[in-house]
Amino acid sequence: MSRLDSMLRRLTAQRDGLNWAAEQIAKLDGDVLDMGLGNGRTYDHLREILASRRIWVIDRVLQCHPSCVPPEKDFLQGEARPMLELLAAENRRIALAHYDFGFGVKEKDVAEAAALSPEIARVMAPGGIIVSGQPLSGFQELDGPAGIPPGRYMFYRAVD
Template sequence: MSRLDSMLRRFTAQRDGLNWAAGLVEGLQGDGLDMGLGNGRTYDHMRETMADRRIWVMDRVLQCHPSCVPPEQDFLQGEAEDGLARLADIGARIVIAHYDFGFGVKEKDVEEAARFSPLIAKVMAPGGMLISGQPLVGFEAVQGPEHIAPDRYYFYKT
């Protein structure tokens, strides 16, 4: 599979998975969280499709498209450990989260996701959904939309 085809497959899985998970948490009270702002595409999609929720965003640096800059009070700039600790300290209740941190080296990305998993668990509300490009640990894995290959995106319930 070409890198372009792989990217398209990932973006489609990401979008469809977010939409699917948003439907599952529709009746729950709480916020959204985008871990890894990057260009801002996922955040933009989350704020459009979950307009009734506050969407927290974290990344080391703010370098997204100008149309995707989150409100200053919702952007947790810096290391993920610090941002997740801040959310836990203020008692944030996250019902839907997207995990997209990574270096682009699979082994390092999987290791980092495992290390962050307990920190993410502290901010997730019971019954919440996690959508991730990397495997996470300590969460209940669930089958996502049938058309998404199990190794393409990961889905978890808290």
């Protein structure tokens, strides 16, 4: 498969997974969390499909497209662990989280996701959904929407 085809499959899986997750949390209270702003495509999609929810964003640096800059009060700039600890200290409850942190080195990315899983769990609303590009631990694995190849994206439910 070409890199272009692989990228298209990944982006389609991401969009379809986020749309599915938004439906799953329709009756659940809580905010949204985008972990890894990047250029802002996912954030832009989340604010379109979940316009009535507050969307928190965590990233090390703000380098997104100018049309995708989150409000200053919702952008938590810095390393993930202290930013997640800040949300937990403020008793924020996240109904839908998107995990997209990464260094581009699979082993390092998987290790970081595992290490951050307990901090993510602390901010999740019971029954909240996590859409992730990396495997997480301590959550109930879900099948997610039909048509997404196994391992392309992962879906989890926060347990009580």
